[in-house]
Amino acid sequence: MRTLHDVRDEMLAVAQGTRPVPPVRSVTDGEAVSGLLGVLTPANRALMHLIATERPETVSRLAQLADRAQPNVSRALQDLAKHGLVRLVRDGMSIRPELVAAEIDVDLVRGTCRVVPMAAAAE
Numbered sequence: 001m002r003t004l005h006d007v008r009d010e011m012l013a014v015a016q017g018t019r020p021v022p023p024v025r026s027v028t029d030g031e032a033v034s035g036l037l038g039v040l041t042p043a044n045r046a047l048m049h050l051i052a053t054e055r056p057e058t059v060s061r062l063a064q065l066a067d068r069a070q071p072n073v074s075r076a077l078q079d080l081a082k083h084g085l086v087r088l089v090r091d092g093m094s095i096r097p098e099l100v101a102a103e104i105d106v107d108l109v110r111g112t113c114r115v116v117p118m119a120a121a122a123e
Contacts, residue, residue: 035114037106039079043068045075051086051099058094084115 047066056062059077063070077097080086085101103116 028111033106033111036083036104036113039083039085040104044076044080045106047073047097048080048085048099051097055107059088059097060094062097091093 029103042109043066045064050056050062050065052090054062054065059074060070062077063073066073075086077086081088085104086097087098087100091097098116102118103114105114105116107113
């Protein structure tokens with residue numbers, strides 16, 4: 001299983017151009033699909049929308065935009081990052097949230113999810 005450090009290193013390499021953008025990721029394990037769907041609450045989808053549209057510079061600013069407590073937003077972002085939907089970029093003393101997933105396709109019949117990264121969606 002990949003750790004958050006592995007994911008961070010891969011994302012840094014992609015951002016620096018030393019590694020190609022990873023392909024669309026499919027989730028087929030029932031527990032993984034269930035976990036991904038569980039994190040996609042209306043409140044978390046609203047956070048992802050704010051990250052995409054407002055591009056907040058810090059988690060604190062995102063919490064203000066969402067009118068939510070920062071510890072609550074931080075926990076939500078950790079869950080979203082664990083599932084590869086957002087990344088948390090350290091910028092000096094603060095952390096900047098960035099949206100990773102542009103789309104999530106769910107096939108309820110097959111029990112699979114497909115996460116389309118922002119870079120792949122732009123192509």
